[in-house]
Amino acid sequence: MSTPQVHRGTWLAIVLLGAVLGAVVIGAVFYLLNASPLVTLVTAGAAFTAVTGLGLKMYEFLSP
Structure with a gap:
């Protein structure tokens, strides 16, 4: 079964x-720790x- x-x-x-959610x-x-904006x-x-890099590498690794 495929x-x-x-x-x-x-x-x-x-x-x-x-x-995006992680960022x-x-x-x-x-911001809540009062770090500078930079x-x-x-x-x-x-x-x-x-x-993003980790997710795309995971896709390459897991794809057949």
């Missing part, structure tokens, strides 16, 4: 949505980049 495949665009949308959470945490933006951007 399993249904998730399309590449759907997987990309899930990864990017997760990355917003990290940015909010740093540090807050840099950490949110780094979190977005890291989660």
Whole structure:
């Protein structure tokens, strides 16, 4: 029995949505800790980049 495949665009949308949510959470945490705006933006951007890269590599690893 074959399993249904998730399309590449759907997987990309899930990864990017997760990355945006992760970046917003990290940015909010740093904002609430009274970090400077520059540090807050840099950490949110780094979190977005890291989660996106990790998610896309996971897709490559898990796809047949």
